[in-house]
Amino acid sequence: MTIEDHKSNLINLGKFLGQFGVVESIEDKTLPGNKPFFSELDRKIDQAVHHNGWFNRENVVFSLNQWSEALSPENINAWINRYDFQNGGGKTVGIIMAGNIPLVGFHDFISVLISGHKVLAKLSSNDQQILPVIASYLIQLDSRYEDRIFFTRDKLENFDAVIATGSNNTARYFEYYFRNKPSIIRKNRNSIAILTGEESREELAALGEDIFRYYGLGCRNVSKLYVPEEYDFDSFFKAIYDWNPIIHRDKYANNYDYNKAVYLMSEFKLLENGFLILKEDASFSSPIATLFYETYRDEETLKKMLLENSERIQCVVKNNPEDGEVRFGHTQKPKLWDYADGVDTLEFLLKL
Numbered sequence: 001m002t003i004e005d006h007k008s009n010l011i012n013l014g015k016f017l018g019q020f021g022v023v024e025s026i027e028d029k030t031l032p033g034n035k036p037f038f039s040e041l042d043r044k045i046d047q048a049v050h051h052n053g054w055f056n057r058e059n060v061v062f063s064l065n066q067w068s069e070a071l072s073p074e075n076i077n078a079w080i081n082r083y084d085f086q087n088g089g090g091k092t093v094g095i096i097m098a099g100n101i102p103l104v105g106f107h108d109f110i111s112v113l114i115s116g117h118k119v120l121a122k123l124s125s126n127d128q129q130i131l132p133v134i135a136s137y138l139i140q141l142d143s144r145y146e147d148r149i150f151f152t153r154d155k156l157e158n159f160d161a162v163i164a165t166g167s168n169n170t171a172r173y174f175e176y177y178f179r180n181k182p183s184i185i186r187k188n189r190n191s192i193a194i195l196t197g198e199e200s201r202e203e204l205a206a207l208g209e210d211i212f213r214y215y216g217l218g219c220r221n222v223s224k225l226y227v228p229e230e231y232d233f234d235s236f237f238k239a240i241y242d243w244n245p246i247i248h249r250d251k252y253a254n255n256y257d258y259n260k261a262v263y264l265m266s267e268f269k270l271l272e273n274g275f276l277i278l279k280e281d282a283s284f285s286s287p288i289a290t291l292f293y294e295t296y297r298d299e300e301t302l303k304k305m306l307l308e309n310s311e312r313i314q315c316v317v318k319n320n321p322e323d324g325e326v327r328f329g330h331t332q333k334p335k336l337w338d339y340a341d342g343v344d345t346l347e348f349l350l351k352l
Contacts, residue, residue, distance in 0.1 A: 001144055007076055008115045009141045014071025016137055017064045020045065022057055037137040041130070048102070048129035054250050055102060059214050060130070063102040066333055079336035082112065083346055089116020091160040091352045096174070097252045098165040099124025102215040103131065107336070108163045108345060113138075115349035118148045120159050159352050163345065184348055185343055190223040190284040192314035193333055194302065195236070197228050199319055199328075204239030206329030210317055211276075212243045213332045215252050216288055219314045219340070220331040223286040225293040226276075226302055237273045247275035256289035284312050314341070 012031060019028050025036050045064075050142075093112045097105030105121070109131065111118045123131060132151060139145045152309050161182040164174040171187040178185070179197065193207055210222040210308060227233075247253050260277055263270050271278040281292040296302040306313060316325045324342075339345050 001142070002118070003080060003114070004143065007073075009138060010071050010110060010114070011144075012141055012248065013071055013134065014068045014137060016068075016216075017071070017134070018068030020061050020064050022061050033140045036345075037133060039132045039138065041137075044129045044133050048127070052099070052126045052131060054100075054215060054217060056249070058103045060315070062213065062332070064130075067103065067106060069333070070336055075336055079346075080110045082337070083350060085114075085217070085350065088352060090118075090349050092118045092120050092158065093349065093352070094120045094122065094156040094159040094162040094164075096122045096156070096162065096164040096166070096253070097124050097131075099125070099126030099128075101218045102127060104218070106131065106134075107334075107340070108165075109135075109196045111345045111349060113145070113148060115346060115352075117349060117352065118150065120150045120152060120156060122152055122156060158170060161349075165340075179202075182348070182352060184343055184345065186343075188285065189219045189312060189314040189341060190286075191220050191227060191317060191326075192284065192306070192313060193222045193317040193328075194299075195228070195231065196319065197231055199235075201235065201239045203319055203328045204236050205242065206327075207236075207317065208240035208243045209329045210326075210331040211291060212246055213259065213299055215246070215249070216286075218332065220334065222315075222317055222331065223292065224281075224284055226296050227293055229295045229297060231295065233271055233278060235308075237271075237276075240276070241273070244273075244275050252289055253299075255287065259287050259290050 014032065015028060015031055016037070019025055020042060025038070025042050028034060045057060045060050048060055049057055057346045095105055095112065096107070104127065109119055109121065121131070135149045145147055159181070162178045163184045164178065165186040166174060168187045171185050174185045176182070191210070193210065198281065207222065214221060216223065216295050243308060247256060256275065256277065260270070260272065263277065263279060268279060275289070277290040279286070279290055279292055280294065282294060283292055286292040306316065317331060319328065322328050
């Protein structure tokens with residue numbers, strides 16, 4: 001398959017993923033071979049929600065629509081024009097996928113395919129409904145994918161390289177088990193936001209998207225704030241108030257109640273608004289329904305500290321972002337060239 005073949009198929013896949021809505025999905029009858037896969041994926045969205053208590057239709061559809069936007073012709077061109085696809089391909093790449101948010105392994109999936117390799121995917125038990133339907137649609141678009149996409153429930157065997165995503169504990173196992181194979185091993189990371197006190201209400205409201213989307217379960221979700229000394233959180237709480245219905249989700253509410261009780265019994269100083277707890281803490285990884293924060297005196301000292309901890313940080317969110325940083329409201333809308341952990345997946349794959 002040529003790079004143009006892959007490009008054409010990914011463009012059609014992007015259109016396919018854009019059909020689904022929270023209240024109503026609208027079939028695009030101009031898409032080739034669409035009807036059976038449209039109905040199947042619409043059904044699988046609801047099935048995924050019943051299978052995983054942390055998924056809901058809004059979040060699954062958000063993920064599908066985000067990937068639909070990412071797979072526009074302009075974005076695909078901007079992505080692939082950075083690379084030389086003349087050589088390589090033909091290897092089998094194992095992908096061990098996490099299941100914390102919907103389709104969290106999708107970027108690895110398309111990266112392996114577009115680089116000319118075969119996918120051997122081990123899905124998380126928490127997110128195994130959606131990707132097989134997407135794979136079937138791709139095969140319908142181009143039958144050559146049938147010999148390039150495989151799923152397994154067993155341990156990975158007969159592969160040439162691996163991309164594995166997990167916790168810090170599982171990463172140690174991955175590093176040992178795959179020590180003789182080319183690999184990308186991803187560990188826990190968290191995202192942080194830097195506030196100056198000059199943010200508008202709209203910017204702080206957009207930050208709510210970075211905090212609450214997927215209930216904060218993704219590595220790109222903001223789990224910690226850095227604020228100036230004497231920062232007044234009143235404007236922040238007012239700006240994010242539209243997210244208050246999240247407390248009516250049982251699993252989220254249970255975590256909120258539990259963490260609040262633990263903190264109060266430990267006599268920690270807290271700020272909270274009925275659906276989010278703010279706790280001053282030096283850690284990067286905050287529990288569900290909790291957001292850690294720290295104060296800073298000057299931005300240069302803060303930048304130095306963040307650089308020293310860069311391997312623990314996925315995204316830095318701020319107003320007027322510099323290179324590699326993210327503006328408010330966009331952590332869960334990565335571009336195709338925004339690689340997890342800053343590791344260029346496609347460059348790795350093209351060098352196999």
